[in-house]
Amino acid sequence: MSTQVLGAKLGRSHTHISRWENGKLTPSEADAGAVLGILGITGDERERLLQLAKDAGDPNWVAPGIDRQLAALTEYERTARTITDVQPLLIPGLLQTADYARSIMIGAGTTRGEADRRVTFRLGRRDVLTRRNPVELVAVIGEQALRYPPCGREVMLEQLHHLAKWAELDNISIHVIPLDHGYSPALEGPFVLLEFDRAKPVVHLEHFRSSTTITDASDIKDYQAAADTVRGDALSADLTTALIKQIADDMERVR
Structure with missing residues (x-):
């Protein structure tokens, strides 16, 4: 029509x-x-x-419940030009393997059946990274997320190998904030900054059973500044890939 x-x-x-x-x-x-x-x-x-x-x-709104969170976030990801995902303690959702994501969900009290359903949906969201005109993803991860995983050793080893493969794509840039860096805005908590070609940017914050969408212009500027700062705090993409492979090698040796 x-x-x-x-x-x-x-x-x-x-x-x-x-x-x-x-x-x-x-x-x-x-x-x-x-x-x-x-x-x-x-x-x-x-x-x-x-x-x-x-x-x-509403300029800033809280979405209770998993389904509403996913509906909003999936639409943002689908239409975004650039996603900056800052995660001090976990691997960013779009880069998680199925077993890593499932382990977190079950650990949070989700049933196996519901976890499997949500994992399938999450893996489908990764299409934005591999489609014809993929979104640009900048993932900033705390070294804690690599060294102290919320899952078993084998699951984390597979996750590390997948991270190294994701880093080979031109539209994905992965950076790690070293353990010994000191203060970084990432220590204040995770956030996802989504920027678009034809719409104003938004920030998505995930909580235990709800999420918050921030659209207020002054708040967005603060998060954009924080994103610039954490990128400066982190290692280069090449050094990050080398660190990921080193941690994976260390895990291999102690299996």
Whole structure:
């Protein structure tokens, strides 16, 4: 359906519809409901999208529950130009192996069946890194995440080997903050900065059973500055790859 046809059905100009599409305007919950009605979207999918439309009206919002977290984060990842993922204690989600992710989920109390479902979904999200026009990922990881894993030795060994392979891709840059670096903004907690071609950047913060999306411009500038700082705190990509391989070799020797 063209913007002209949809606009006529809504009583809006096609330029107004285009501004929704390119992110220059955010449709209200009522507008979103009208569009969904015209497009024939019903049931659970309609409710999910209406909730996202409602949340979009808040400058910073907290999404309780795993499903809403994933819905929001997946859409951000799909449309982002650059993702900067700062993780002092864990491997970034997009770079996790299935066994590593499953180990964390089960450790947090998730059932095996639910963990398997969520792992399958997480692995599907990695398409943004390998598709035709992949997103650029800058992963900044604390050395603690490599040396003190929340999983078994074999699982972590596989994870380290996968990290080294990911680092070979042109659109992925992995950097490690050394244990002996001292203070870094990364010590304040993990965050994901997502930047887009046609929309304003957002920051995604994950908590135990909820997540927070930050869109306030002044807060975003602080996180962008923090991202620049942690990149400066970390090792170069080449030194990081060498460190990952060294830690993997050390694990191999003590198996």
